[in-house]
Amino acid sequence: MSLTLDEARTRAAAVSEVSYDLDLDLTDPARGDFGLVVRIGFTCSAATTFLELTAATDVVVTLDGRTVDPAYDGRRLHLAGLGGTHEVVVDARVPLVTDGDGMHTFTDPADGATYVSAYLGMDVAQKVFACFDQNDLKAPVSLAVTADPSWTVVANGRVTSHDPAAGRWTFATTKPIPVAMWVVCAGPWHSRRWEHAGLPFAWHARASLAAELDRDFDELRRTTQACFDHYAELFAEPMPFDSYEQAFVPGQNWGALETPGCVTYRDEYLPRGVLPERMRASRATTIAHEMAHMWFGDLVTMTWWEDTWLQESFADYMGYRVAEAAAGYPHLLVGFETTRKVAAYRADARRSTHPVAPAAEDVPDVDAAATNFDMISYAKGNASLRQLVTWLGDETFLDGVNGYLSRHAFGNTTLADFVAALDAASDRDAVAWADAWLRTSGFDTIRVERDADATPVLRRLGSRPHRLRVASYDGAGGALTPLDTVVVDLADEPVRLEGWAGRVVLPNVGSETYAQVDLDEASMAAFADGLGRLEDPLARAVVWGQWFDGVRTRRIDPLAYLDVVTRHLPGETHPMIVTSVVSRTLASVLPERVPAEAVRPAVDDLAATFAAGLGAATTDELRLTFVEALASTSRDVDLLTGWLDADGVEHGDGRLAWYAALRWRVVARLAAIGGADAAFVEAERRRDGTVDGELGAARALAARPTREAKEAAWAAATEPGVANRRFGAVTAGLWDVEQVDLLAPFVDRYLDEAPGLAERGQAFAQAVGHAFPAVALSTAQLDAVEARAGDVRSSILRRAWEDALDDRR
Structure with missing residues (x-):
């Protein structure tokens, strides 16, 4: 039952002055659970209330020193006889999980090492310890952990004592935090520590990733410090917590989680092999995003979930802003414009x-x-805040932000509090x-029209005020020479736009x-003919965004869009644009807009386009983007196996090294086209x-x-207790846009069995939703999805199915 x-x-209204003192026994993860003792102090003005605690066993509860027998239904501990100040002690065994929702356990196949880490979030803290699981009952948390003596344990606060022989760790009591943002990470971590600005900092990774952490440590340290120092300049409130640990962890469902003083990142951010510059930029953006949460979300926390934007929109905006301004990654808005903003219009x-x-x-x-x-x-929240800054001015915006943070430090807020600041x-x-901007849904359209003398006129279809820059170009001979830019x-x-006829x-x-931009025919034709002559990559990104949206809204025929890709992508010089176009085309346009019978020739045309781009590329960064694209589309078995044999790509200027996940993309493509059997795949697995x-x-x-x-794939995906990462990997391989006839029976299997799989929990329900069939679906299949969606109990899966229907219809 959801709160x-x-x-x-x-x-x-009834509960206040909450505190937690946790004692965890993580010494025997092989038994499938862990030991918990939690002391909860609180004041209650009501006679009854409840704590959340999910699926615990051997539960013993004392209230003010007396053993009590509270009603426990597997989710809630109901307490009675209250009124005043109390202490509840809960002693229990709590299940370990493999789906990233709770105390997650993982055994590394590289060295057999085991890791146990708590990944929380909404309605997840209760899967680790008994608590009042809501944001506006923030509380200080004390922690002690007993673990394997060879392990390192990190958490929200500084270590105050460590007995190596006993594997006993204690940590400083935190400032008041929402319980959803508590964390502990235990295992044989490889750690790199330093001090900066009077605080201890660290990066941690699995022992088998020690070489990768050492490889990137100077960059990670530099990025962390640059972002930290920049936030110190922007925000009047100092860093709210006593340390700043960051860990690359296995099994994390989110890209990262902003737990105070100890941020966790999915360890795919620390890949083996070459790390392309655009991946470094993405990682820096995430580092800046999560650090912003120390203020937006951890220092000041939303009261209830309608104000998710107060945390996520701010962190998303600050992540791009600070990674560019402080960490030194230029043109980040190029990636935002062609990926996340496009996804926002779609949503x-x-x-x-x-x-x-x-x-x-x-x-x-x-x-x-x-x-x-x-x-x-x-x-969308990020883009709205960018518009707010444009409308208010940066200095005024930051004055308001600092007033908001100072006024509500360690408290909870709503939209009204932010607007008042x-x-x-x-x-x-x-x-x-x-x-x-924030209380209405949908988006406006900015339409370019022409009056009688061909002067452009901007017209807004919608209700929001917009302040924006408009650029003009000389289109004579297809040159697209920049002329003027004005703020409107x-x-x-x-x-x-006077004088722009x-x-x-x-x-x-x-x-x-x-806002969606609806260009006039002359401008659209000019960009379709000469996009590559636009020097500004952000301008090119804006145009690509219009083409993506045109396909989504069916204003542009998908085959006409593919023709644009064929003509312009080989000459594109910005890797983020190439990556975005490839991803949008393969993941959305092919399965959602291209008729099933046209998919295979479209894939062949795309492969030829990507090969042309690889041949024209002049930097390794750009070459790698086209290799990634070819690895998903080529039907040339000799080419792909040659790359595997060379463990990289030979080209005219030398050899292009790659990363482990790209090698596996090649193997998956070979398997999909019949060029790799089970023995081949097994040999690769052993090699890895x-x-x-x-x-x-x-x-x-x-x-x-x-x-x-x-x-076999469907059996693996639906195996009881399948780990979240394995489920995602199997379903990613299962669906293939070129195998639509073969996969038809599995569309029905998915519709039959997905609702039951989604009952496992929020995070796994999201994974099941992400596994929606990524192939062209017939009208009858779409009707079947529509008919069944209303009966799905999981609101998360139901939302995913309805979203998929809307994207396709």
Whole structure:
């Protein structure tokens, strides 16, 4: 049973002054559970309340020193006889998990080492310890852990004592934090530590990734310090916590989790082999994003889940801003414009769209809140904040932010609190801006029209005020020579761009606002003919974004779009644009817009396009993007096996090294086209010897184009207790846009069995939703999805199915 808004409000009104003292026994993970003793101090003005604790056994509860027998239903411990100040002690055994939702256990196939780490989040703290599992009952947490003496243990606070012989660790009591943001990570970590600005810092990784952490440590340290120092300049409030640990961990469901003082990242951010620059940039953005959460989310925390944006939109915005300004990664908005912002428009056009900041009553329980961790709360919120900064001015924005953080330090807030801080810092109407931008769903359209003398006129279709830059170009002879750029305020009245008659125009050229751009025919034709002559990569990214959106809205025929890709992608020089175009085309356009019978020739045309791009590329970074694209589309067995034999790519200027996941992408493609049998895949798995190999082999085996392979893959994906990463790998290999006839029976199997799989929990339900068939579906199949979606108990899976339907229809 998911916590409801009404229950949370009632409990928050009655319960206060909460504290936790945790003692964990992690010494025997092989038995499948761990020992928990938690002392909870609190004051309660009501006679009854409840704690959450999921699936615990051997539960013993004392209340104020007396053993009691509370009603326990496997999710809640109901307490009675309350009134005043109390202490509850819960002694129990709690299950370990393999799905990344709770105390996750992982055994590394590279060396047999075991790791046990708590990955929390909404409704997950209760899977680790008994607690009041809601954001607005923040509390200090004390922690002691007993573990294998050879292990290292890290958590939210500094280590205050360590007995190596006993494997006993104690940690400083935290500042008041939401229990969803508590963390502990235990195992034989390889650690690199240092001090900066008077605080201890560290990076940790699995022992088998020691070489990779050492390889990247100087960069990781430099990025961490640069972001930390930049936030110190931006924010008046100092770093709220006593240390800053960061760990690359196995099995994390999120890209990273902003747990105070100890951030966890999925360890795919530390790959074996060459790390492309764009991946470094993405990692730096994530580092900056999670560090922003120390203030937005950890220092000041949303009261209820309708204000997810108060944390995620800010961190998303600050992540891009600070990684570029402080960590030194330029053009990050190029990637944002062609990936996350495009995904936000896509999300905003579905039936599940919601305001960036919905009303609390529109998020009635935590399960409903889980569906709002989407590209509206992240990317649309990011873009909206970028527009807010453009509209207010940066200095005023930061004044408002600092007033907000200082006024509510270690407390909980709502949208009204943030708007009040902006109002105090500005003479502009922040309330009206928030109502227009954050309280409404959907997006505006900025349309370019031409008057009688071909002067461009901007017209807004929608309700929001926009401040944006508009660029003009001389399109004579297809040159697209830059002319002028102006800042425009666009609201109810159209804006005529005087003196620009006949020019090619591009609104929102600096990605200042969030609005679909509908270009006039002349401008669209000019970009379709001469995109490569636009020198500014962000301008090119904006144009690609319009083409993506045109295919989504069916304003552009998918085959016409593929023709644009064929003509322009081989000459593209920005790796982020290449990666985005390839990803959008393969993951969305082919399965959702291209008829099934046209998919195979489209893949062949794309492979030829990517090969041309590889031949034209002049840098290894660019070459690697085209190799990645070819690794997903080529039908040339000799080419692909040659790459494997060379463990890289030979080209005219030398040899291009790669990374382990790319090698496995090649193996999976070979398997999909019949060029690698089970023995071949097994030999590769043994050669690899790591978890990358285990997962890569699972994906490749599932990709083989036979009924037997698909049956085995489905059995592996639906095995009881299958680990989250293995499920994702198998289902990624199962679906192939070129195997639509072979996969038809498995579409039905998915629809039959997915609802039961989703009952395992929020995170696994999201994984099941992500595993929606990535092939062209017939009208009858789409009708079957529609008919069954309403009966799905998991709101997360139901939302995923409805989103998939909207994307395709």
